[in-house]
Amino acid sequence: MKKKIMLSISLLILFFLTGYLVFFQPVKIMEARVFSEEEVSRILKGRTCFSGETEMVLLINGVKAPYEMKEERYYIPKNMEEDHWKGQVSAAVDGLSASVMWVADEAFGDMRAAIADGHVFECVIYNDTGYERVSVLFTGLPVMCIDGDM
Numbered sequence: 001m002k003k004k005i006m007l008s009i010s011l012l013i014l015f016f017l018t019g020y021l022v023f024f025q026p027v028k029i030m031e032a033r034v035f036s037e038e039e040v041s042r043i044l045k046g047r048t049c050f051s052g053e054t055e056m057v058l059l060i061n062g063v064k065a066p067y068e069m070k071e072e073r074y075y076i077p078k079n080m081e082e083d084h085w086k087g088q089v090s091a092a093v094d095g096l097s098a099s100v101m102w103v104a105d106e107a108f109g110d111m112r113a114a115i116a117d118g119h120v121f122e123c124v125i126y127n128d129t130g131y132e133r134v135s136v137l138f139t140g141l142p143v144m145c146i147d148g149d150m
Contacts, residue, residue, distance in 0.1 A: 029108055030060075030089040032100040032123065040103055040124060050093065050130045058100070058125065058134065059090045065136075066145035073135040078115055080140040085111060091125040098127045115140050 027034040035043065050056060058065040058074045065074045079086070085108070091098040103122040107114040114121075121136045 027108075029085045029102050030087045032089045032102055034102045034104050034108065036104045040101065043101070044124070044126065044131050047126060047129060047131045050132045054130070054132075055094050056098075056125055056132055056134075057092045058123075058136070059092065061087050062090070064145060065089075066143045071135070073120065073137055075143045076136060076138050077143045078111065078138045078140060080112060080115060083111060089123070093125065093127050093130070096127070098125050100125055103133075111138070114138060 058067070060076055065076055067074050076087075076089075089100050091100045101124050102108070103124065105119075105121055107117075107119045107121065113119075115138050118137065118139075121138070123134055123136055125132050125134060
C-alpha cells in the first residue's frame with residue numbers, strides 16, 4: 001500500500017514538473033526571448049534610444065546580418081523546408097556584446113506563412129544604457145551582404 005501511495009505521489013510530482021516546464025518556459029525565437037510590448041517597455045525603462053553615431057549590428061550565428069539602409073531593415077534567410085526558427089540571433093553595440101529580444105508577434109506561430117507573407121518582425125537590441133528597435137524580415141531567398149566603399 002505504501003509503495004502505491006509513493007508511486008502515486010511521485011507520478012503527481014512528475015506531472016506537475018512537466019507541466020511547469022512546458023507552460024512556464026520562456027518563449028525563445030533563435031535563442032532570443034520573446035516579450036510582450038508591456039514587458040519590453042518595462043525592460044527598456046531608464047534606457048535611452050541609441051544615437052545616430054552608435055554602431056549597432058545584428059548577428060545571425062555570429063555573422064553580421066544583411067541590412068538594407070533604405071528600408072532600415074535586417075534580412076534573415078530561412079530554409080522554407082524547416083518548421084522551426086533555427087539559428088541564434090545576437091547583437092553588438094559599438095563592438096561590445098549586446099542583448100536581443102523579440103517583441104511578441106502572433107506570426108511567430110507559423111514560420112512558413114510569415115515568410116510567405118513577407119511579415120516584418122520587430123526586435124530590440126539593447127545594453128545597460130540604451131536600445132534600438134529594429135525591423136527584421138525573414139526570407140526564403142538567399143541573402144548576401146556586400147560592404148565597402150562604392
